[in-house]
Amino acid sequence: MYDISTRKRALALVSQGRSLNSVSKQTGISRAAIRSWQTRLEPLRWNRARPCPRCRDAPEMPGQPHAYAYLLGLYLGDGCISYLRAGVYFLRITCADAWPGLIDECADAMQTIRPDNKVFRVQRQDCQNVTCYSKHWPCLFPQHGPGKKHERRIALEPWQQEIVDAHPWEFVRGLIHSDGCRITNWTTRLVGGERKRYEYPRYFFTNTSTDIIRLFTGTLDKLGVEWKSLNQSRAAVTISIARKASVALMDAHVGPKH
Template sequence: MYDMGTRERALALISQGHSLNSVSGQTGVSRAALRSWRERKEPLRSSGLPCPRCEETPRPPEDRAAYAYLLGLYLGDGCISQGPRGVHSLRIACADSWPGLVELCAEAVQRLRPDNRVCRVRSQGCQYVTCFSKHWPCLFPQHGPGRKHERRIVLEPWQREIVDARPWGFVRGLIHSDGCRMTNWTTRLVGGEPKRYEYPRYFFTNVSDDIRKLYTDTLDALGVEWRQANARNVSVARKASVALMDVHVGPKY
């Protein structure tokens, strides 16, 4: 007998394309059991918590703070994969360098689907915060075939209401996925001698024009000055704007 956490971790590895031999070696589960789980007809578990988007009158998730943050993480480093019988897995890639980020991500996922188990699947240099549910495509309608930067990314009206109500959570999720706080430097001549100056700045990097625009539109609404550093990078370097970002976002940890 295997516990539910072992089953979920094994199925997460399988959904990522690992062979049964590889998953068996990593988890200690027999290939016969893995094959049975992969081909089972019933969902891994059924959640007693209804999906707010599937009710007769669809409504936004109640925990708007968790949703705004997780939406930012999903648009940056998340994906949704379809499994057996309509069960989907949400996976958010988190670098091992930021253990605090892993905890925040797992907490946000659990707050959205409290009746579903959240597991972590280790990979080279990172771990995937993973959760199975039939309702992830309902909660993240940006899910679709192909890569996010190759398809149109537009928020639904109910998502826009959440982002407007919790803009800093959304920005924080985007920075925690595809952004960073770094120290930049430059030199100036002072009395004829070059002097080095260092200053903090925030970078956000994403190849999707739509996702970058969601980020910059939210910054505009918050009064944060930014500039397009290049085709993929958005920079926040003005002192007052960096100070504002430090209060509400801060560096990853």
């Protein structure tokens, strides 16, 4: 990252009539960077972000643990962290356009965790990527690593587990909002010789990572939510929540996507 004085010196050379190419060769700064400074001199906001609570001499939990628990669930389902440059990473969570309320909740949680960093919404086909740049995403989500999540071990750090234990429903909501759904099933029964249709709500959660499935079901067990694993031929595992009392609990704390 270049400080303001360096940026001003490069722009001063350009103002003398020098080409971007010649200024780049003289200063060692890329033409793209110099061109961007012509429209924005100030560094992007991530350079001025407050310190990471996990990087301090005495690490602390994120200041809003309920928002963190929800964002952790979203990240484990539909999120990824990528390296940008100069030690900066970006967290990206992909949300379907069909659920605008979910997109808003995702952006709010991300902004709450890194309040000094700008949250972007990048439109893609039928979805939005909710993104935020920070040097500290790997500190806050140590599950980040090379390769796909289901191909590597996913385990919570003790401080993360403490947050999930304190805010289990927010964690479950994040997982359901990423890789889960609430649907209405139906069946028919013969009653007095007449076939009648019955409808009942049901929750599903599907993920290819056995570790993430274990985190989900382990949290459900602590909450008293009954579940079962469906038999499938595909690699992904689907967890079903269909018992009336358990669905009522899920409806009270999670609810359908919106």
